[in-house]
Amino acid sequence: MEFINNTLDFLDSILGGAFYFPFILLGVGLFFTIYLKFPQIRFFKHGWRVVTGKFDRSRDPGDTTHFQALTTALSGTVGTGNIGGVALALFLGGPAALFWMWMTAFFGMTTKFVEVTLSHKYRSKTEDGTMAGGPMYFMDKGLNMKWLAVIFAIATVISSFGTGNMPQSNNIAQAMEATFNVPPVWVGGVMAILLGLVIIGGIRRIAKVTSRIVPLMSVLYVLGAFAVIFYNVENIIPSFVSIFSDAFTGSAAVGGFVGASFAYAFNMGVARGLFSNEAGQGSAAIAHASARTKEPAEEGMVSILEPFIDTIIICTLTGLVILASGVWTEKHQNRFDRSDMRIISGVYSDQIEQDRSQLSTYLNQGRNHDVEVFEGEIEVVSGRPVAGEYTILNSxxxxxxVEILIGGDTPYSGTLNVTNGRFTRDNIQVQGESLIHSAALTTVAFTRGYFGDFGQYIVSIGLLMFAFSTAIAWSYYGDRAMIYLAGPRSVMPYRLFYVAGFFIAAVSDTTLIWKIAAVAIVMMTLPNLLGIFLMRKEMKSTVNKYWKENKHKLPDKK
Known part of the structure; x- marks a missing residue:
């Protein structure tokens, strides 16, 4: 486990966690925003007109309506990124991270427009009569770069597990256990069976299910969020002030939060923004390729709405709930995951400014600090570690x-060895008070409103629907990639593995799952960004051709 954890940390450090990645992601979005003259603003209204069915034609080729394609794609993006991902971003980078999530969404609206338009333009009809599209098709047929298409398709299959499958299952299990005390193994088993029943029916059944789930879950979640926001209305303006004031300076230490540098908040905000709305990843383009229309640019305009709904609206509501309620700076009783816990040498307090500065630099991956990991032994008496020259960090x-248990509920007594800042013994459970993150943080925040403790049920039910619909959509992305790589016969074996992965992730380490997701996302995103940049001229000509041939669709035309 330690090897896997370290490997994922290394991969993330050279991919999504590297200094260059946010600049590439935002840079491509900024380039196309200027190159196409701000399409996220100019075509925003037209996108709404298209999705309402105003221009639908039943005789056009495709498997779904514009609305069904949008809700399928939204079900893939509106998931744990909106509940757990926003909480993780604020936990890591503070209020400043939300600002950079917004920037990722704004420029991502253009990036999504480009990748969807090109993917729809080069889609193909499969042997079973359904449409298959996505960046791998425009890379292959438009760029004649089959090697790049294969890389992207392989990354899509991996990411379907790392993005759409495992984080969703893990967060569902976490929320169900925290709220209803249902064991993760039962949650994973039941949800895996339901997932299998849906995805076996293919895109038409998937589209019908998601077109019903997405609107329902969005309304429920928004109502719950407003119940907290209005209850803490006096904290809304200060929350917005901190978001903007911290954007270019980083977030200062507050309560148990030791602070985050600008670079760290920037990286975390962009990374979580990408995980939430997937603009630049190329995933949603696979769903939009199924839309029933002859106009690729028209479907691209529909996709502009996705980052707006997903990040500008839903993620902002989650962020305001967490910031206004103040739970992100508070320590809560929780069980420590091994990946979240580290033991360092020396005695530190987050209430002492000098200690906070050292810890902040250390935790934000800076270099100018004196913090060293602890090596040695710790004595434990009746579950309580004996005080010494060490500090236990969690989250x-x-x-x-801190309390150390063995066998689930028996206080441990004896000596524990510590190597590289971690306990070497595996069969112990460590619990205590610390900051919390992901879905657990959002769940607590939703209890600080008019609904009181009932608010946690809104999060649990919302997360259940959000995450389950995301897993459904990503199964479709993965099977389209498998069709490209190995043909239609590979789809059923893939679906069986996908369902099995959904079950396994329910009982896995939460932090480890998020690390897998962080790496998997970038493996898709980099090839996709390269592909759409190389097709920039064709993209512009496709949009110009659309408006030249469809002047009657302009809003000011009768």
Missing amino acids: RSVAEN
Whole structure:
């Protein structure tokens, strides 16, 4: 496990966590925004007109309506990124991270427009009569770069597990256990069976299910969010102030939060923004390729709405709930995941400014600090570690009231060896008070409103629907990639593995799952960004041709 964790950390450090990645992602979006003259603004209204069915033709080729294609793509993006991902971004980067999520969404609206238009233009009809599209098709047929298409398709299959499958299952299980005390193994088993029943029916059944789930879950979640926001209305303006004031300076230490540098908040905000709306990843383009229309640019305009709904609206609501309620700076009783916990040498307190500065630099991956990992032994008496020259960190905070158990509920007594800042013994459970993150943080935040403790049920039910619909959509992305790589016969074996992965992730380490997701996303995104940049001229000509041939669709035309 330690090897896997370190490997994922290394891969993330050279991919999504590297300094260059946010600049590439935002840079491509900025380039196309200027190159296509701000399509996310100019075509925004037209996108709504298209999705309402105003220009639908039943005789056009395709498998779904514009609305069904949008809701299928939204079901792939509106998921744990909106509940757990936003909470993780704020936990890591503070309020500043939300600002950079917004920037990712704004420029991502253009990036999504480009990747969807090109993917729809080069889609193909499969042996079973359904449409198959996505970046691998325009890379192959438009760029004549089959090697790049193969890389992207392989990355899509991997990412279907790392993005659409495992984080969703893990967060569902986490929320169900915290709220209803249902064991993760039962949650994973039942949800895996339901997932299998849906995805076996293919895109038409998937589209019908998601077109019903997405509107329902969005309304429920928004109502719950407003119940917290209005309850803490006096904190809304200060929350917005901190988002903008911290954007270019980083977030200062507050409560148990030891602060985050500008670079760290920027990286975390962009990374979580990408995980949430997937603009630049190329995934949603696979769903939009099924839309029933002869106009690729028209479907591209529909896709502009996705980052707006997903990030500008839903992620903002989640962020305001967490910031206004103040739970992101508070320590809560929780069970420590091994990936979240680290033991360092020396005694540190997050209430002492000098200690906070050292811890902040260390946790934000800076170099100018004196913090060293602890090596040695720790004595434990009746579950309580004996005080010594060490500090236990969990979830980027100084852990308090730590208790060590064995066998589930028996206090441990004896000596524990520590190597490289981690306990070497596997069969112990560590719990105590620390900051929390992901879905657990959002769940607590939703209890700080008019609904009180009932708010946690809104998160749990919303997360259940969000995450389940995301897993459904990503199964479709993966099977389209498998068709490209190995033909239609590979789809059923893929679906069986996909369902199995959904079950396994329910009982896996939460932090480890998020690390897999972070790496998998970038493996798709980099090839896709290269592909759409190389097709920039064709993209512009496709849009110009659309408006030249469809002047009657302009809003000011009768």
